[in-house]
Amino acid sequence: MEQADTPQTRHWDFSIDVEQIGWLTLNVQDNSVNVLSREVISELEALVGHVERLGEAGSLVGVVLLSGKPGFIAGADISEFDQMSDPAVLPEALRRTHGVFQRIEDLKIPFVCGISGFCVGGGLELALACHYRIAVNDDATKLGFPEVNLGIFPGFAGTGRSIRQAGPVDAMQLMLTGKILRAAQARKLNLVDKLVRHPDMLRWEGRKAVLSRRRSDPAPLTKRAIAFGPIRSRVADKMREEAGKKAPKNHYPAPYALIDLFEKYGDDPKKMIAHEIDSFVPLMASPTAQNLRRVFFLSESLKRLGVKGKDKPKFVRVHVVGAGVMGGDIAAWCAYRGMAVTLQDMDMDRIKPALDRAKKLFKKRLKTKQAVDAAMARLEPDVEGKGIARCDVLIEAVVEKLEVKQQIFSNAEQQLKPNAIMATNTSSIELERIAEALDNPNRLIGLHFFNPVAQLPLIEVIRSTLNDDEAIRVGASFVLAIGKSPVVVKSAPGFLVNRALMPYMLEAIDRVEKGESPEQLDAAAVAFGMPMGPIELMDTVGLDVGAFVARELGQKVPEDSKFARLVAAGKLGRKTGQGFYTWVDGKAQKEKAPAHANLEGLGRDLVQPLVDTAEVIVSEGVVESADMADIGMILGTGFAPFLGGPLKAREDGRA
CATH class of the missing domain: 1.10.1040.50 (N-(1-d-carboxylethyl)-l-norvaline Dehydrogenase; domain 2)
Structure with missing residues (x-):
């Protein structure tokens, strides 16, 4: 099948089956997720040339692009961004990527992609260059353009292609907000053409799409018309007004640069793509983008604070003592994250408001009544404290009175499992003072949440002079398990924040x-x-x-x-x-x-x-x-x- 001429690549695998369908699989080496580094793009460029030649020779009827990892592509390789921000390097690198993606779009044979897991940033831009997109309709599949969170906007021709597919308003909203879509939402916006129930179905549906020569249709004229003529300037002004409510221009220039680009060329996706690079390049080296990249890498470094490998603890049950605003919201968040939670206070009258607030959170965050009911079932009132003996994590969130906290932990210590976390949410009292009442003071750590719990991502993991490294790593693991970010802080008045x-x-x-x-x-x-x-x-x-x-x-x-x-x-x-x-x-x-x-x-x-x-x-x-x-x-x-x-x-x- 003329595969002897296939370029040798490190990150891509290409093979042709008996039906003359090419199977192109990305599996970036030495990385847990697929990212589009310069090396990956360079190898793709060589493979696209190979596909072009096979297609012209009649040896290939189409290509299906898949991932060799659980996720599709998590965007461009951010570790290269500082080096790439050099104006002497970046424009040519962007032009090269634009060229590769355009050659994919220009192929006369079908080029189909199958999406499972994250398909964001440059990954979605590559998907949009394909002729037809199939996605798994499950909770793991996410599509979007988060670049604005890094002080930039899509730079691999995603601006024009997303507007072509989704229409100007929906596409611009997606790029300006960084919102991440589920597969079904992406389908409604015409960013995805077909949904399947399971990743195993991607190959079969990809095959059918190639043999049927399927191609995605652009957004209908009714959606594109809002970008025509003078109305586009009015739409752009409205976008600037909305952006100004959350991101002042002097602090966050990227949304406004994108809106300016849209105002000039939003009626013509090809022109928008052609001028994208000129608008993108100044943003990459801006102080805002540099600092937001730093924040990204610091946030990612926090994920390494927990226990790794086979010793990684599992957290199934959480017991929270104190059903006030903080304790009740901590309990609700843990239940939202899938854990079984018992919530203790002196009587049901004190617990009921916390349950009511929890239901509001679940209704806001979860999409179906079934999911809300399931979350409520995981959150159990527990006046007598029966959940203490079964829990993996005990969190105290009562009033800031030393003697009250000491009594709670002294009583709980006798009931807890040997490996259960014992944590206080104190905002100011030193842990050593609380731990004076314990037989094993090493067990007590601080997990300091912030209000409102559902919105603020930080939890301070408080380390006393009595704790060992393992206790802190396990505490950080729990923080990560509930989708928050741990920062380790020594026990001192007021801690950090x-x-x-x-x-x-x-x-x-x-x-x-x-x-x-x-x-x-x-x-x-x-x-x-x-x-x-x-x-x-x-x-x-x-x-x-x-x-x-x-x-x-x-x-x-x-x-x-x-x-x-x-x-x-x-x-x-x-x-x-x-x-x-x-x-x-x-x-x-x-x-x-x-x-x-x-x-x-x-x-x-x-x-x-x-x-x-x-x-x-x-x-x-x-x-x-x-x-x-x-x-x-x-x-x-x-x-x-x-x-x-x-x-x-x-x-x-x-x-």
Whole structure:
């Protein structure tokens, strides 16, 4: 079958069967997932040339592209991005990839791809260059363009091809938000042509698609018409307005560069592809993209903190003591992640609100009534604490009172399985003090969650002087098992996030006490790059919690201050409907902020105590490095990711 001329490749396998169908399989060596490195693209280029020759000779009727790994392709190789950001290197590399993908699209014989698992970024761009796309309709299959999270947009001709297939509005939304789609959603957007139930069906359906010479149809004219004529500029303006609500242009240039490209060429996918490179290249080397890549690699490094290999623990049952907002939401999250959870408090009246909140979470996150009911069945009220003896993880989340926590753990220690994790969610009390009541104090670690639990990805894994490495690795494994990110922190007052946040929030409150506008201060922090201002954040955390943590950290809350008076009056912020702001339906009611000549500069002044404290925390060895402090503050507080974290921002002279 003329296979003697097949190019020798390291990452690709190509064979031709008796029906003259070519089977092209990607299995990137020395990597757990398929990525499109320059070497992989170069080998694909050689194979495409081989396919072209076989097709012209009549020796090949079509090609089916598959993955040799559980996932399809997880995008371009991000480890090459720093080197590739060089303007002397990047344009030619992009033109070469564009050329390879265009040659696939131009093939006269069918070129079909079968998708299972992740098909994102450059992987989806390669799939869109194929003539027909088949995807497995299961929870593992995900398609999308997450490039915006790295400060760029699709650069392998995905801009024009996605608009051609899905239409301008849906395609632009996908690229601007980084949203990841399930296979059925991608099918509705015309990014996928056929769904199958199981990965084993991809080869058969791929064969049929080749023999039937199937080709995907573009989006209908009714969807494409919105990009024609003057209406495209109005659509682009609306996109800029929406982007501005979440990503200011001076902080995140990529969405706006993509919208500009769309406004110029969105009615012609080929022109959009032709001009994509010119818009893409400046973004790759921008400070925003460089810092977002750093954040990505730091986030990925956290996944290596858990136990690996055959000793990796399994977490089936979780017992949570304390059904308040934090404890109830921790229990709900663990149940959402598939674990059996028992939730303990003094009586059902205290547990019921947590169950109600859990049901709201499940309805929001899960797609079917059956899935919601199953999640609720995994979350069991347990007033008597019977779940303690069966659990793999015990999490205490009660009031910040030392003697209460000591009693809970002292009682639980006698019932727990020998290898069960014993964890406290304390926000400020040193673990050594809680562990004084235990026979085996090494067992107690801290798992410090952040509110709201479902949204914030960070969990501080608190290590006391009594813990060994294994206890911390197992704790990190549990954090990863529930889909969160662990940062290991030594047991010290306030740990990392609360200790760094408190001076920042108290400094802002002191400004309010002296007559400055809370609205202006919050607006300044947001202008700097924080997700919410310090006054709104204190209201969200709860003024009582803030006052308690401040005192634990040795910070003063003067009795005659507005802060102290609000706490004394029970006006505790969002949870009571009144704090520094009045809260309606979970939203702070704010007056218009006074004008300020340099709002971002004011924001930089506001965050100075946070940056200073983070530096002290690193110097004291509370976290092992500035990198860990930066990723902890980004994941735990939303500190401006485009700046790379507080210490990276200081290093760059931007904080």
